[in-house]
Amino acid sequence: MSHPRHSLDPRIHAPVRFSLMAALAATGEADFKALRETLEVSESLLSQHMRVLEEAGYVDIRKGFVGKRARTWLSLTPEGQAAFAAHWETLSAIAANPLAAPTTTD
Amino acid sequence: MIEDDDPREMLARAERAGDDVRRRGAWYPPMMVGFGLVTIIIIGALPAVRGTWDGLLFTLAVVVGAGLLYRWKSRQEIRPASRAHTWRWVAAWAILYAVAVAWVGPVVLGDRMDLWLLMGTVVALPAFAEAARAGRRNRR
Numbered sequence: 001m002s003h004p005r006h007s008l009d010p011r012i013h014a015p016v017r018f019s020l021m022a023a024l025a026a027t028g029e030a031d032f033k034a035l036r037e038t039l040e041v042s043e044s045l046l047s048q049h050m051r052v053l054e055e056a057g058y059v060d061i062r063k064g065f066v067g068k069r070a071r072t073w074l075s076l077t078p079e080g081q082a083a084f085a086a087h088w089e090t091l092s093a094i095a096a097n098p099l100a101a102p103t104t105t106d
Numbered sequence: 107m108i109e110d111d112d113p114r115e116m117l118a119r120a121e122r123a124g125d126d127v128r129r130r131g132a133w134y135p136p137m138m139v140g141f142g143l144v145t146i147i148i149i150g151a152l153p154a155v156r157g158t159w160d161g162l163l164f165t166l167a168v169v170v171g172a173g174l175l176y177r178w179k180s181r182q183e184i185r186p187a188s189r190a191h192t193w194r195w196v197a198a199w200a201i202l203y204a205v206a207v208a209w210v211g212p213v214v215l216g217d218r219m220d221l222w223l224l225m226g227t228v229v230a231l232p233a234f235a236e237a238a239r240a241g242r243r244n245r246r
Contacts, residue, residue, distance in 0.1 A: 015116050022120030026127040026243070027186050034183035038126045066180050075188055088117070095113040 007090045009083055011056040016041055017049045018091075021076065021084040024059065029075035050074065058083055128244045131186040135244065137179070138237035142230035144171075145199070149206060149226030153217045186240040198232040 012018055016039060023038050024030060030038075036046050053059040058080030062073040076084065148168060155161035187195075206225050215221040 013111070015111060015119060018116050019120045019123040023123040023127045026124035027131050027184050028188035028191060029185045030127060031183035034127075034130065038123050038130075073185075088120075091113045091117055095117055 004090050004093045007086070009087050011052060011058065012083060012087045014049065016045065017053060018087065020046070020049055020053065020074075021058065021080065021087075024074055024076045025081060025084050029062070029073045032072040032074065035074060053080065056080075056083075127184055131184040131240075132244055133182060134186040135237045135241040137175075138233050138240065141175075142233035142237065145203070145230040145233060146223060146226035149203075149211070149229055150219060150223035152207065152211065153215075153219050153222050186243060187236065191236070191239075195232040195236040199229065202229040202232065 012021060019039055020035065023035055032043075032046065032050075036043060039046065050059065050061060054061050058077055060075045060077055062075070064071050064073060151164065155164045206229050210225060211222055215225065
């Protein structure tokens with residue numbers, strides 16, 4: 001029987017990216033600044049993780065203006081929602097098994 | 107020492123992130139309920155203000171209020187509704203509003219304010235449904 005860690009999505013399985021997707025799964029769309037505050041990471045780190053998820057097709061990035069201030073909005077795509085839900089289930093299954101092997105994606 | 111990629115720690119951090127975002131989006135359901143109630147009031151008041159100077163002031167107040175609300179909403183950093191969700195309920199509300207105000211009200215209801223209020227409740231349903239959807243999501 002294959003260990004559940006083989007089902008982990010390497011594009012999501014970085015702590016910051018997983019938390020980012022959890023934050024986006026909890027809302028329709030969120031501003032970059034709000035996400036940085038929630039995740040307590042630097043702008044450059046968040047941008048880096050954002051790009052990975054966008055390239056995977058999991059996150060939509062939209063730029064706009066509020067008044068004169070540029071804003072960046074992120075939201076999960078349907079594929080991103082499905083991928084996050086599956087990853088959450090897999091992690092929960094691993095966490096529920098105290099004898100689980102390490103979760104590095106190999 | 108718990109590693110960064112420990113599944114329990116990752117799930118706990120993700121849960122906290124989701125909770126924080128849900129808390130910051132808690133403004134949305136009450137706003138949608140308020141929008142629905144204002145819809146009911148506006149439609150209920152229409153028989154009394156149509157074709158009068160009071161009607162012009164009433165319309166002006168509604169437009170200014172809508173503008174202020176839009177300005178405040180656009181400054182919120184967490185938006186519980188995606189653009190697709192927003193367009194869906196706005197389209198439903200707009201169609202109901204147009205049919206109610208342009209046809210059902212003047213042709214069928216006359217000056218019966220009680221019936222206009224009832225019609226206003228029907229028009230407000232998309233807004234209340236959106237409030238319920240967002241409220242359920244916030245409670246998860």
